[in-house]
Amino acid sequence: MSILAPLGLLALLALPVIIVLHMLRERRRRVVVPSLLLWQQLPQQRAARRRRRPPLTVLLLLHLLAAALLGFALARPQWSLASFGAERHLALVIGTSASMAAPAPGFSGSRLDAARARARTLIGSVGARGSTTLITAGPQARLLDAAGPEGAARLAAALAGLSASGAGSDMAGALTLAETALQGRAGGQIVVLTDAALPTLAAELGGRPVVVPIAWESLGGPLDNRALLTLAAHPRAGNGPVHVYARVANYGSQPLRTVVRLAGDERVLDSRAVNLQPDGEVELTWTVPRGMTLLRAELDGEDALPADDVVALSLVQNRPVRALLVAAQPTALERALRAVPGLDLELVSPADYRGSTADLTVFDGVLPPAWPAGGVLVVHPPAGSPLLSVSATPRTPAEPALSVSPAGSALFDGVSLNTVEFGAAPDLAPPERAAVLLARGDQPLIASWRSETSTIAVWSFDLAQSNLTTRLAFPLLVARTVRELTPPAPPAALLAGAVVELRPDPRATTLELTAPDGAITRIAVTPGAPARFNPDQPGIYTLAERAGARLLYEGRIAVNAGAAFESDLRPQSLPGPVAPPALSGTEGAANRPLWPWLAAVALLVMLGEWFYVHGRRAPGLAEG
Amino acid sequence: MWFRTIFRRNRPDRPRRLWRVAGVNRPAGPLFDEAFLRRIERMSLQAQRTLRGNPASGEHPSQRRLPATIFSEHRPYSSGDDVRYVDWNAYARQNQVLVKLGEAEQDVNVHLLIDASRSMTLGSPSRLRLAQQLVGALGYLALAHSDRLHIVPFGPAALRPFGPAQGKARMIEMLRFVEAITPQPETRLGAVLERYGRLHPQGGMLVVCTDLLAPDSLEQGLRALAPPRWQTLVLHLLDRHELAPTLRGPLELEDSETGQRLLLTLDDETLRAYQRHVHSWREAVARLCARRGIGYAAVMSDWPLEQQVIPYLRARRLLS
Numbered sequence: 001m002s003i004l005a006p007l008g009l010l011a012l013l014a015l016p017v018i019i020v021l022h023m024l025r026e027r028r029r030r031v032v033v034p035s036l037l038l039w040q041q042l043p044q045q046r047a048a049r050r051r052r053r054p055p056l057t058v059l060l061l062l063h064l065l066a067a068a069l070l071g072f073a074l075a076r077p078q079w080s081l082a083s084f085g086a087e088r089h090l091a092l093v094i095g096t097s098a099s100m101a102a103p104a105p106g107f108s109g110s111r112l113d114a115a116r117a118r119a120r121t122l123i124g125s126v127g128a129r130g131s132t133t134l135i136t137a138g139p140q141a142r143l144l145d146a147a148g149p150e151g152a153a154r155l156a157a158a159l160a161g162l163s164a165s166g167a168g169s170d171m172a173g174a175l176t177l178a179e180t181a182l183q184g185r186a187g188g189q190i191v192v193l194t195d196a197a198l199p200t201l202a203a204e205l206g207g208r209p210v211v212v213p214i215a216w217e218s219l220g221g222p223l224d225n226r227a228l229l230t231l232a233a234h235p236r237a238g239n240g241p242v243h244v245y246a247r248v249a250n251y252g253s254q255p256l257r258t259v260v261r262l263a264g265d266e267r268v269l270d271s272r273a274v275n276l277q278p279d280g281e282v283e284l285t286w287t288v289p290r291g292m293t294l295l296r297a298e299l300d301g302e303d304a305l306p307a308d309d310v311v312a313l314s315l316v317q318n319r320p321v322r323a324l325l326v327a328a329q330p331t332a333l334e335r336a337l338r339a340v341p342g343l344d345l346e347l348v349s350p351a352d353y354r355g356s357t358a359d360l361t362v363f364d365g366v367l368p369p370a371w372p373a374g375g376v377l378v379v380h381p382p383a384g385s386p387l388l389s390v391s392a393t394p395r396t397p398a399e400p401a402l403s404v405s406p407a408g409s410a411l412f413d414g415v416s417l418n419t420v421e422f423g424a425a426p427d428l429a430p431p432e433r434a435a436v437l438l439a440r441g442d443q444p445l446i447a448s449w450r451s452e453t454s455t456i457a458v459w460s461f462d463l464a465q466s467n468l469t470t471r472l473a474f475p476l477l478v479a480r481t482v483r484e485l486t487p488p489a490p491p492a493a494l495l496a497g498a499v500v501e502l503r504p505d506p507r508a509t510t511l512e513l514t515a516p517d518g519a520i521t522r523i524a525v526t527p528g529a530p531a532r533f534n535p536d537q538p539g540i541y542t543l544a545e546r547a548g549a550r551l552l553y554e555g556r557i558a559v560n561a562g563a564a565f566e567s568d569l570r571p572q573s574l575p576g577p578v579a580p581p582a583l584s585g586t587e588g589a590a591n592r593p594l595w596p597w598l599a600a601v602a603l604l605v606m607l608g609e610w611f612y613v614h615g616r617r618a619p620g621l622a623e624g
Numbered sequence: 625m626w627f628r629t630i631f632r633r634n635r636p637d638r639p640r641r642l643w644r645v646a647g648v649n650r651p652a653g654p655l656f657d658e659a660f661l662r663r664i665e666r667m668s669l670q671a672q673r674t675l676r677g678n679p680a681s682g683e684h685p686s687q688r689r690l691p692a693t694i695f696s697e698h699r700p701y702s703s704g705d706d707v708r709y710v711d712w713n714a715y716a717r718q719n720q721v722l723v724k725l726g727e728a729e730q731d732v733n734v735h736l737l738i739d740a741s742r743s744m745t746l747g748s749p750s751r752l753r754l755a756q757q758l759v760g761a762l763g764y765l766a767l768a769h770s771d772r773l774h775i776v777p778f779g780p781a782a783l784r785p786f787g788p789a790q791g792k793a794r795m796i797e798m799l800r801f802v803e804a805i806t807p808q809p810e811t812r813l814g815a816v817l818e819r820y821g822r823l824h825p826q827g828g829m830l831v832v833c834t835d836l837l838a839p840d841s842l843e844q845g846l847r848a849l850a851p852p853r854w855q856t857l858v859l860h861l862l863d864r865h866e867l868a869p870t871l872r873g874p875l876e877l878e879d880s881e882t883g884q885r886l887l888l889t890l891d892d893e894t895l896r897a898y899q900r901h902v903h904s905w906r907e908a909v910a911r912l913c914a915r916r917g918i919g920y921a922a923v924m925s926d927w928p929l930e931q932q933v934i935p936y937l938r939a940r941r942l943l944s
Contacts, residue, residue, distance in 0.1 A: 028874040028875050028876040028887060029873065029874070029875050029876065030875070030876040030877075030878055030885075031871060031875050031876070031877055031878065032746070032877075032878045032880050033746070033866075033877050033878065033879065033880065034742075034743035034744075034746045034747070034835060034837050034863070034866065034879075034880050034881075035743050035835075035837035035879055035880065035881065036877060036879040036882075036884055036886050037837055037839065038837075038866075038898065038901060038902055038905065039877055039886055039888060039898065040886060041901065042888065042894050042897050042898055042901070043893070043894060043897055055873075055874065057873075
């Protein structure tokens, strides 16, 4: 049985009021006697004593019964067939965010351990015809397993494998999963086991329709915590010093003093004492010398949640690019390529070209027999190559207006081509999968596409015939083209539990991610598709991109647990038990409103009370 | 038969006619059946000689001696005596004209007063029903023995009476009258008796069927009905639940006649006090009646008329 309006139970306060009223003014049964002559001189000394205790009369019982029935009716109770052991399908939503690693009050373990114990109890309470669905509400909601009583051992094993990690709880997503799992099942119920450290819960669930009854169980308690929320640096790369910013928060009711240590590449750079007010924050700044690759800040001592006492930041802003320029003679293109940060350029003549293992290969006025792996930029391709269809005769279209396609907007954003003359250019016939980024009239000038292991961009015009190299747009276009053709550097820092999409080297076949605890995750790379990465442990992950056995790139990703919505361990108010509104038809048959029946019985009781009161005016001596 | 409608037997397959009197359902039906009347016809009201009656008819002995064929004693002849009663043999022996005197019989005035107040309707069976049966039976005996019958229902005052009537020919009328007595809102027993005594200076046999639950003084009324002119019997109709009520707890008692209410919490101690009070009240009434030379008989309302009430009245010498 569930209750839709628990506030209606306040009406039960009328029960003691009724008892007090009966004690104050005892209602007397009226009896008609032949005459009062014989009754008028009888002693009445015991009347006062009788009023000290509640008069246990039929009338009092009828009043209490009517008030109790009406009170329960106001609470709008519902009963379901599951209440009578028909079927009970349970969806257990277990919070697995980092805050669940904090100690649970009254339990010798973490909040997650308490949730596991409670979940085992609930799984055992499901009848023979019921089922249990396990869902985790971490940064991403996840369906763990679903089984009936026969699969209890499997569910227990799934529970044992849970770990508290990641920042944030996708409670709305978890509830959606649970409702989907219970869809079409009578007697379904969702039980949410959480530490209630969910500051944004009300906003997430606001206005969300209730389809299945939900019971919220809080496993958390008031715990103080402090956290390093932010670590940022600017500039992350360059020749000058690096300015570092950090933010420390105190989620507690007591002021505290702590020390923040900053380390660069595992070398302590500074230790600074900070005073934190209750619910206060302190911002810190440092200036550190350039050349470091990894910064790490940490608080001394331990608190309820050690994971958010450390924060790290990678200072590697650019990924190193090895480029090979195949050109008959050095041109302005070479100068522009050398100006790209982090790019290591090698020059080779077309005659000496024997293939390329570089990250980026640039062909100026020449085409290779086959596309090399990695990024490929072709400038002014010659005619007659089987790789690319190019007309032999350059031309200038009658309508020389330039047009940038939506796919090229990122390349040409902020770049002015108004004074650029591209000169006569051969007609380029790019493959069907190619995207034309820039066209002059009907003539494609810049196109880009992707083959199996290569990302190819073609500039059809001749730089020598164009004034582009004399314009500011040229180095920008070259730098952006290099950026598009080569994979980006991994993010400097991530929030634990966040999903990040990595764009690996087009030659890579496998991504290898080594977690802080040494666990290795290998992700097979689909050509042309980003690889999804979901780090759930705070610390430093190592990312390795491999083409077969060959290591293409290795970098580090800092993953942090400190977040304002996760580090505050104090429980928030959870929604009360909610039940879906009464449904019609077969869906509504599972939950039936009980209040009309309660109200009807209360009406009958009141009717009986009326007859009892007024029917007793009959002559009394004979009735005894 | 001519008295079919009166002496109709109760038929169980026929629903009884109910009417509500002061909130009480009272079963309708004949007061008694024909066989009962035949059985009690052998009885008669036992009137005292001191009552003044009419010697022209009646079967009650009189204090007066009249010339009669049945010899009792002699007295000297005086002018105007019927010469048929001269004892000529005595005249031959004593040379004095003597007249033979004999026992004279008379009829008496039988006054049956019935309390029709609302308090008489309460109880199961109701006291009014028993009073109607009693008055009907006594009235039948009076008519059957040529007495002059007066039936007077009363409430706060005497209501329209039945009679004086004499002879069995008035029996049907009498029974219908008794059956038609309806409850009155209240009663003034003392005033009614006093006024009735003044209105009937000749006196007679008077039977009052009442519950004695009246606020005014009973002694005042009984003073007007004292012997020797009156042979009065107070039939005190009592309800068993009135003597020993089974009520408990907090109650609001309502007077059936005045509507007055009394808050009372009844426990064992209070009920014992009530019973003591009722007992002393009955004793006081009995002493008052005895002091005035008036008969007093308590009759329970649940007593069967023929099996218990009639033998009781015979024992009390009202019937012979």
